[in-house]
Amino acid sequence: MKKRLMTVFLAICTLLACAGCAKNADSKIQTKSSTSPKKAEITVAGSTAFEPLVKQAVKSYAQFNPSVKVNVLGGGSQAGLNQVDQGKVEIGTSDFFAAQQNIVNRDHLSDYKVAVVGIAVVANQKLKVNNLSASQLKDIFSGKITNWKQVGGKNQKITIVSRADGSGSRKAFELNVMGKTPIAAAEELSSNKHLEEYVAKTPGAIGYLAFPxxxxxxxxxxxxxxxxxxxxxxxVKDNSWKIWAYEHMYTRGMSRGEASKFITYMLGDDVQDGMLQKAGYISIHDMEVQKDEHGAMVKTGN
Incomplete structure (x- = not known):
């Protein structure tokens, strides 16, 4: 009888101990949940010319505002505008004005100019030609000039390398170099990085690349x-080098919430006074000229 009572007593103690452990574990779970709220998220997508600066800014912004996760995607300027227009991302980045493209709801997009990016003309390092006139450059990309010997180089075929249609870098090149003349058949690449790699490995190649x-x-x-x-x-600042573009951030309607906070950070001193220049961009405040959506120049009076 005593053994039976002792067994029952031990069983009850075990049950009480387990219940206490379960309650303690549940308390720990609740405490952990309450101290680790889910981060807010925003997505920035579009221009690959703008992408290096945005990624760098995101790293420092995480220290300033750790409760927000900022995702950065490329895809090109046209893709960025389309996605923000359709509400798929909070911020769309572009090297051209929304008004320059057929965006369905472009009048409802808010434009924030964050920086200026220069577009350089680049060639394979073995090329002996160092200088071209503006008309020669246009004739090369239109297909009128097809061999480097026509502009003082050796007898070598010219390989034209361009960004794909919808690229902001391409739009800047077309506006400032080609005018209404179309670019001839070319190797078309989806990003600045891919263009850089292609020109570097291809003798006789010429293309254009964002300064960063x-x-x-x-x-x-x-x-x-x-x-x-x-x-x-x-x-670029005084427009002696004419191939450049604004780096725009677009939102659907006026920016708000976390998107507004991030754009404010991009326009603030942390980015505008140092980070931006080190990354290869130009502050909009340092420009001596401005461009409108049609590419017309306006003096700033700086």
């Missing part, structure tokens, strides 16, 4: 002067 992809002085690429002007930030 040249900031490390890539040895396999040659920067071509145009009318004896080198592609530098200083020459």
């Amino acid at each position: 992809y040249l900031k490390d002085n890539k040895p396999k690429l040659k920067k071509i002067k145009i009318d004896n002007v080198t592609p530098t930030a200083e020459h």
Whole structure:
């Protein structure tokens, strides 16, 4: 009888102990849940020319606002505008004005100009040609000039390398170099990075590339002067180097919530005074000229 009572007593103690453990575990789970709220998320997508700066800014922004996760996607300027227009992302980035493209609800998009990016003309490093006139550059990309010997180089076929249609870098090149003349049949690539790699490995190749992809002085690429002007930030500021574009951030309607906070950060001193320049961009505040959506120049009076 005593053994039976002792067995029952031990069983009850075991049940009580288990119940206490379960309650304690549940309490720990609740505490962990309450101290680790889910992060808010926003997505920035579009321009590959703008992508390096946005990614760099996101890293520092995480220290400033750790409760928000900012996803960064490329895809090109046209894709960025389409996605923000359709409500698929919070911020669409573009190297051209929404008004320059057939965006369904473009009048409902809000434009925030964050930076300026220069577009350099680049060739394979083995090319002996260092300078082209603006008309020669246009004739090369229109297919009128097809061999480097026609512009003082050796007898070598010219391989035209361009960004795909919908690229902001391409739009800037077309507006500032080609005018209404179409680019001839070319190797068309989806990003600045892919274009950089293709030109570097292809003898006789020529293309155009956003300044940030040249900031490390890539040895396999040659920067071509145009009318004896080198592609530098200083020459972009006064429009001596004419191939450049604004880096836009677009939102659907006025920016709000976490998207508004991130855009405000991009326009603030942390980005505009140092980070932006080190990444190979130009602050909009340093420009001596402005462009409208039609490419017309306006002096700023700086």
